Amino acid sequence: xxxxxxxxxxxxxxxxxxxxxxxxxxxxxxxxxxxxxxxxxxxxxxxxxxxxxxxxxxxxxxxxxxxxxxxxxxxxxxxxxxxxxxxxxxxxxxxxxxxxxxxxxxxxxxxxxxxxxxxxxxxxxxxxxxxxxxxxxxxxxxxxxxxxxxxxxxxxxxxxxxxxxxxxxxxxxxxxxxxxxxxxxxxxxxxxxxxxxxxxxxxxxxxxxxxxxxxxxxxxxxxxxxxxxxxxxxxxxxxxxxxxxxxxxxxxxxxxxxxxxxxxxxxxxxxxxxxxxxxxxxxxxxxxxxxxxxxxxxxxxxxxxxxxxxxxxxxxxxxxxxxxxxxxxxxxxxxxxxxxxxxxxxxxxxxxxxxxxxxxxxxxxxxxxxxxxxxxxxxxxxxxxxxxxxxxxxxxxxxxxxxxxxxxxxxxxxxxxxxxxxxxxxxxxxxxxxxxxxxxxxxxxxxxxxxxxxxxxxxxxxxxxxxxxxxxxxxxxxxxxxxxxxxxxxxxxxxxxxxxxxxxxxxxxxxxxxxxxxxxxxxxxxxxxxxxxxxxxxxxxxxxxxxxx
Amino acid sequence: xxxxxxxxxxxxxxxxxxxxxxxxxxxxxxxxxxxxxxxxxxxxxxxxxxxxxxxxxxxxxxxxxxxxxxxxxxxxxxxxxxxxxxxxxxxxxxxxxxxxxxxxxxxxxxxxxxxxxxxxxxxxxxxxxxxxxxxxxxxxxxxxxxxxxxxxxxxxxxxxxxxxxxxxxxxxxxxxxxxxxxxxxxxxxxxxxxxxxxxxxxxxxxxxxxxxxxxxxxxxxxxxxxxxxxxxxxxxxxxxxxxxxxxxxxxxxxxxxxxxxxxxxxxxxxxxxxxxxxxxxxxxxxxxxxxxxxxxxxxxxxxxxxxxxxxxxxxxxxxxxxxxxxxxxxxxxxxxxxxxxxxxxxxxxxxxxxxxxxxxxxxxxxxxxxxxxxxxxxxxxxxxxxxxxxxxxxxxxxxxxxxxx
Numbered sequence: 001x002x003x004x005x006x007x008x009x010x011x012x013x014x015x016x017x018x019x020x021x022x023x024x025x026x027x028x029x030x031x032x033x034x035x036x037x038x039x040x041x042x043x044x045x046x047x048x049x050x051x052x053x054x055x056x057x058x059x060x061x062x063x064x065x066x067x068x069x070x071x072x073x074x075x076x077x078x079x080x081x082x083x084x085x086x087x088x089x090x091x092x093x094x095x096x097x098x099x100x101x102x103x104x105x106x107x108x109x110x111x112x113x114x115x116x117x118x119x120x121x122x123x124x125x126x127x128x129x130x131x132x133x134x135x136x137x138x139x140x141x142x143x144x145x146x147x148x149x150x151x152x153x154x155x156x157x158x159x160x161x162x163x164x165x166x167x168x169x170x171x172x173x174x175x176x177x178x179x180x181x182x183x184x185x186x187x188x189x190x191x192x193x194x195x196x197x198x199x200x201x202x203x204x205x206x207x208x209x210x211x212x213x214x215x216x217x218x219x220x221x222x223x224x225x226x227x228x229x230x231x232x233x234x235x236x237x238x239x240x241x242x243x244x245x246x247x248x249x250x251x252x253x254x255x256x257x258x259x260x261x262x263x264x265x266x267x268x269x270x271x272x273x274x275x276x277x278x279x280x281x282x283x284x285x286x287x288x289x290x291x292x293x294x295x296x297x298x299x300x301x302x303x304x305x306x307x308x309x310x311x312x313x314x315x316x317x318x319x320x321x322x323x324x325x326x327x328x329x330x331x332x333x334x335x336x337x338x339x340x341x342x343x344x345x346x347x348x349x350x351x352x353x354x355x356x357x358x359x360x361x362x363x364x365x366x367x368x369x370x371x372x373x374x375x376x377x378x379x380x381x382x383x384x385x386x387x388x389x390x391x392x393x394x395x396x397x398x399x400x401x402x403x404x405x406x407x408x409x410x411x412x413x414x415x416x417x418x419x420x421x422x423x424x425x426x427x428x429x430x431x432x433x434x435x436x437x438x439x440x441x442x443x444x445x446x447x448x449x450x451x452x453x454x455x456x457x458x459x460x461x462x463x464x465x466x467x468x469x470x471x472x473x474x475x476x477x478x479x480x481x482x483x484x485x486x487x488x489x490x491x492x493x494x495x496x497x498x499x500x501x502x503x504x505x506x507x508x509x510x511x512x513x514x515x516x517x518x519x520x521x522x523x524x525x526x527x528x529x530x531x532x533x534x535x536x537x538x539x540x541x542x543x544x545x546x547x548x549x
Numbered sequence: 550x551x552x553x554x555x556x557x558x559x560x561x562x563x564x565x566x567x568x569x570x571x572x573x574x575x576x577x578x579x580x581x582x583x584x585x586x587x588x589x590x591x592x593x594x595x596x597x598x599x600x601x602x603x604x605x606x607x608x609x610x611x612x613x614x615x616x617x618x619x620x621x622x623x624x625x626x627x628x629x630x631x632x633x634x635x636x637x638x639x640x641x642x643x644x645x646x647x648x649x650x651x652x653x654x655x656x657x658x659x660x661x662x663x664x665x666x667x668x669x670x671x672x673x674x675x676x677x678x679x680x681x682x683x684x685x686x687x688x689x690x691x692x693x694x695x696x697x698x699x700x701x702x703x704x705x706x707x708x709x710x711x712x713x714x715x716x717x718x719x720x721x722x723x724x725x726x727x728x729x730x731x732x733x734x735x736x737x738x739x740x741x742x743x744x745x746x747x748x749x750x751x752x753x754x755x756x757x758x759x760x761x762x763x764x765x766x767x768x769x770x771x772x773x774x775x776x777x778x779x780x781x782x783x784x785x786x787x788x789x790x791x792x793x794x795x796x797x798x799x800x801x802x803x804x805x806x807x808x809x810x811x812x813x814x815x816x817x818x819x820x821x822x823x824x825x826x827x828x829x830x831x832x833x834x835x836x837x838x839x840x841x842x843x844x845x846x847x848x849x850x851x852x853x854x855x856x857x858x859x860x861x862x863x864x865x866x867x868x869x870x871x872x873x874x875x876x877x878x879x880x881x882x883x884x885x886x887x888x889x890x891x892x893x894x895x896x897x898x899x900x901x902x903x904x905x906x907x908x909x910x911x912x913x914x915x916x917x918x919x920x921x922x923x924x925x926x927x928x929x930x931x932x933x934x935x936x937x938x939x940x941x942x943x944x945x946x947x948x949x950x951x952x953x954x
Contacts, residue, residue, distance in 0.1 A: 140736055142850060149848060173738065175874070179843025183870045183912055202906045239737045239750035239799070242833075245906060300702035300722065302652045320700075363859070370857055370926070370950065371850050378852065381813055384826060455828065517627060525695040529654035532693050533629055 034114055034121075034157045034356055076344050077124075083329030083340070085219045086126045087271075088117065088159065089295050091133030093322040094168070095147060095442075097154075097361060105348065106529065108323040110154045111361070112346040114354035116325065117158045127219040128159045130192075133297045133318075134166025134227070134275040139456075143373050143441060144168075145176060150364045152180070155192045157356055161216045164227030164273035165196035166297060170237045174201045174245035181209040195227045195273065197254045200247040213258050215265050221332065223269050224262035228255065228284065230276015230298070251284060259290050268332055271295065278317070285310035293328065293339070305343030316341060321526075362435050369439035375464050379441060381457040385506075387483040388461035389450040391471030394488055395478075401547035402477075409543050411475035414447040415466075438466065446522035449476040450483070453521040459483070480518055481507040514540070601647045601677075601708045601715075610644020610680065612711040613637040619690070621723035623757045623790075628694045633661070634719045636707065637685035646686070647677040649706030649716070656692040656721060658705035663687065694725040701725050726757050729818060729827050731797075732789065739801060739833025742810070748801045748833060753781055754816060755794025762820035764795055773802045774812045774831065799831050807835045809852060836876060838941035844871040847915070855930060855948040858917060863953035866919040873911045875902060878939050882911050888934040893917060894949055896935065917951060924952045 090113070099109040120126050136151055137144045148169075155163065163169075169177060178201060182188040194210040201207055213226035228251040238244045262270055272291035274281040281296030292313050299317030305324075307314035318326045329340040368374065396403025406412050413423050418438040421431030437443040441458075445451040449472040450462020458464070461483065463472040478484050490503035509518065515536050523531035523539070531539055603609070619632045638644035648658055659667045660675045667689070668675040680686055690705050704718045732753045739748040756762060767776040781794040799814065811832035818825045841849055841856075847869035848857045861867045875882050884898045895916045902909030925931045930950040937945060 140738070142852070145843075146848065171735070171738075173740070175842040175872075178910075179845065179849075179872055181845075183845060204904070204906075235752075236733045238740070239733055239752040241749045241751050242738065243740045244738070245740065298700070300700045301698060302702045302704060304702075304704070304718065304720070367848065367857065367859070370859070371848075371853070371855070376852060378811065381828070384815060384828075452828075520627065520695055525653065525655050525693075532655065532657075534657075 034118060034354065074350070076350070077120075077327060077342060080329055080340055080342075081331070082124070082126060084127075084332055085221050085223070085330050086120060086128050087293075087326075087328040087330070088113075088120070088128055088130040089133075089316060089318050089326035089328055090130070090322060091164070091273075091275075091295065091318055092135035092166075092297050092320045093132075093137075093151070094135060094320055095138035095144065096321045096323075097147065097151065097364065099323075099346075099348075106323070106526065107345050107347045108321055109346060109353070109357075110151075110158075110322070111353035111357035112348075112351035113322065113325055114154075114158055114357045115351040116327075116344065116346065118354060120327065121159065129216055129218060129223065130155060130158050130160030131225060131271060131273060131295060132160060132163040133273045133295045134164035135168050135297055136163070136166070137168040137172070140168070140171040140173070141378055142371065142376065143368065145172060146364065146367050146371070146373070148172065148180075150360055150367075152192055154357060154360050157360075160192045162193050162195045162211075162214045162225045162227070162273070164275050164295075164297075165194055165199045165210050165229060166275035167229075167233050167236055169194065170199070170229070170244075170246055177201060178207075178209060195225060196229055197226045197258045198228050198249040198251055200249060202245045203247060212254070213262055215262065215267065221269070221330075222265055222267040223271065224265065224267035225271045225273065226255070226258050226262070227273035227275065230274060230280040232277045232280055232298075233275070251280075252287070255284075255288055259288065263290070269293065269330060278315075281315050282308065282310055285313045285315050289313055295326075303343065305341075307339075307341050314339060314341065318343060322346070358433075358435065365435055365437060365440060368441075374439050374441050374444055374458070379456070379458045381452055381455070381459055383459045383461070383483055385482055387506075388485040389459065389472060389478050389483045390485055390488050391449070392474070392476040392478075393471055395476075395484060398491065399477075399545075399547070402545035405545050405547070406477070406543070411543055414475040415473040418443055418447050446527065447475065448472055449474065449479050453479075454524075461485075475522070478507075480514065481509055511540070601645060601710060603710050603712065604642070604645075608641035609712055610638045610642050610682070610710055611640030612644060612709050612714045612717060613639045614717065617718065618720045618722055621721065623724045623726055624694050625758055626694060626697055626725055626727050628725075629691065630694070631689060631691040632721065633665070634688045634690060635685050636680070636688060636709075636717070638680040638682055640711065641682055643682070643710075644680040645677070645710040646680065647708045648688075649708055651706075652704045653692075655695060656690065656703040656705060658707070658719070659689045659691070661687045661689045665689065688719060690719055690721055692721050696725065697727050698725045724757075728759055728820070729754060729756050729762065729825055730791070731827055731829055735829065737799060737814075737829060737831040739810075739831065742801065742805065742833040742835045743803055744835060745803055747803055749798060750800075750831065751796060751798045753785070753789065753791075753794050754778070754797050754818075754827060755781065755786060755789055755791035756820075757789075757791050759793055759820045761793045762818050762825075764797075764816050765819050765824075766817040768815060768817070773805055774814070775800050776814060776816075778816075801831070801833065805833075805835055807837045809834050836874075838876050838878070838939055839882075839937065839945050840874045841947070842872045842874050842910075844869050844915075846870055853948065854946065855950055856915065858949065858951035860952040860954055861917075863922040864919055866917050866953070867951070868914060868916045871913045871915050873898075873913050874905060874908050875911060875939065876908045877941055878909070880938075882909070883938040885936045885938060887936070892931065892933055893920065893923070894931065894933060915949075917949075917953060920953070922953050926950055926952055 096108055097110050099106040117128060121128050137148060177194065180194055182191045193214050195214055196210040197212050199210055201209065213224060216223040216225060229248055231250065234248055237246065270291050271293045272284060272288065273295050274284055275297045277298035278296055281294050285291065285294040289311050294313060294315045296315050296317055301320040303317040303319045307316055316326055318324055324343050324345050326341060326343050331338050392403060392406065410423055417423050419436050421434035441456045444463065445453045445456040448463035450459045451457065452459065463469040484507055487503040487507045490499050494500055519531065522528065615635050621630055624630065636646065651658055660678065661667050688705065688707065692703060701724060702720055702722045704720045707717045707719065708715060709717060732755065737750050737752065739750055742748045754764065764778050769776065776797065776799050778795045778797045781796045786794050809832065811830055813828060813830050816827040818827060843849055844856060849871065856871065858867050858869065881901055882898060884896055887896065895918060897914040899911055902911045930948040933947050933949060935945040935947060936943060
């Protein structure tokens, strides 16, 4: 019976192979697209839990990043019953498409937000509506317009219906806001809408944009949403005396009509997005109890996540920079407790980077490159010293040891990290599928020489592009010591000792200066969270250059 | 089963396992274990109450707190501060505690002795312990104020075995301001500038932390932009919760060129011996007879007058809607012709425009029809000359940047 025995062994061999492959894992797990809802679900599990519980899944690049030392992973939406509808509540993102700052350890980012949306809609099977209170950007340059457009593409994929018009949106200008207006009612029905009851553009209340309110019909429910811009922020939109083509009406003038219009549709729930300060939100919640939910801007950057009850309504804060998002569950059949709310921190331990949002980030970077944003005149700034940047090689002509040491530091390879990913050994995994950022002014300003690091503006003689400014790549001497043209010129041409000493004085910086105000320009709390006064010495050791040559 | 079969099965099993391990070793990248720096390890904290189990039986400790929040008011960017919270056990049993992870690395919580010294064990900061009934511990919270933030709030959580207060959050709250604050901050936009009258914008430079300061100089090279200042109305300063400040007026002459205009402004200031500069940008736009203001389905760069379609399949083509704003035209806008005449790109101008202030807005459909692949990026963008019926702008040059694959 050799034949039978061999057959049995072939079968067992095949079985062993199959099980072994299944349990050891030979192909990475695919992340489901955000739309339409898929069926690869492990209900109730977070992305990480799902990964960990599935031994067949090899780590994707993102999950490799997340494989660092962990303590307990906090549960979220724990013990929630499935709501009739859930809301994804966000706001005051302030331009952070990615986790707050350039450190992966920071929270937030559209890619992790998308992972949460995937979990809620696909794993849990909940119906989700996204609402944002506005404040999506930080500035109003062309880069911000591009970011706004990409952000809206992201919102579209993440089930958003309405975005309130906030300070940062108004700063983009009336005409730009108008460009977001969909061309037809059909387009509008399928688009994320800008909503404001009290913002009027070009003195035309009937312009139809932003929408005065929006009625969302989903899961057999009708949700009425409107937004107001708080009068407390009026002075911050534009300097007095200029024609902005933006009129801000008092909320009390417009809300009664909006409520009346919404009530005609017999909504199951009315939501107010209030882009003002916290007190305005509380006042409006009290004055208009028809809004059972008020999503408020102007709260603390790290709110406590507790709803503020005002009568039967809740005022909710979600914090800044997109580090956290709120999930609100609506249970219309539960008259006593129709809502549940949880503020969820988008940390790297619980959420993966969803590939669709990474793709959006790639497209964003590509567009910055295509439009030449970093080289545009919009960013030009005169240096207050009147001097020009000469580049580290010039400095190294005399300061040979300092120059040689600098080349070995993180500062020396700062530009390369934009192209290839972080240089630190413990962040090597981030290099996989790295999205290049060497055309992004918000990144460049601290990775090259001759830019204003916080304003992200280019000094006239500062870095322009890799080809024409090869002498200014990386975080060089002059970013701290100031542009060196006078010092260099005098050292090369002058024999007058007073002039030489004056030139040297111009570029002299003390350790106290560095500690107090210089390093923090780039090592700020977003981009270098570990850089604290207590750890200054530890950081300084890496770049100190006490060489006398 | 025969012994031969058993032996054969075992051999095949081992071979299979070895094969799988071997394939796994080389067939897929191994996870790269991040190297953890000591600071990160030292900062490991527990994240949930599950890491501090309750004792099986009582009596339990009970936490009493003198305060949960500390409001530090308004401080300067770059300042550091600290505050001591006290956690007392007023229960009958021992109260165990563990420090949680602060909400920001700019904020640190330490257990200290009564004289304020951080408690350490084997050179490491003590992060957990027990408080006997009637005893208390001090929790020193230190924070660094790195950037401007009107609503700073950071939290140091402490987990306890008080059944009613398993997680206690000690919060630090306040506002972090620059010494000098410009209102509105950032870019001062004149908006649509008049061709006949000077454009004027005004705002405030104030301080919530300095009792007084002076604007010493505003260097100007461009005579088209003038800056003046005067002490601000004290009532207005009070409204902004400022201690000192100036009303700043910027005016621009009407003869700036048509198109976008931007100008950097620097306010040189002094308070005591300290010199400070406040830089900001002013700008605006002198409109021409025809302008493009944004697009849907593509993006438009006003500075380079360039429409970006990006990359798309040549077989499907791509459409966008582009807003043309038209001034000083009797009747409706008409597109007479396009140069070059054989341009692939099609334009459809609506018969009537929508009123748009004193102008009219036309949402023009721009289509790159399905066809052969073509790459027109950067300097190879298609340059089109649109010929309109507008006497003030008979020609309008537009660059179209796309890659049909």
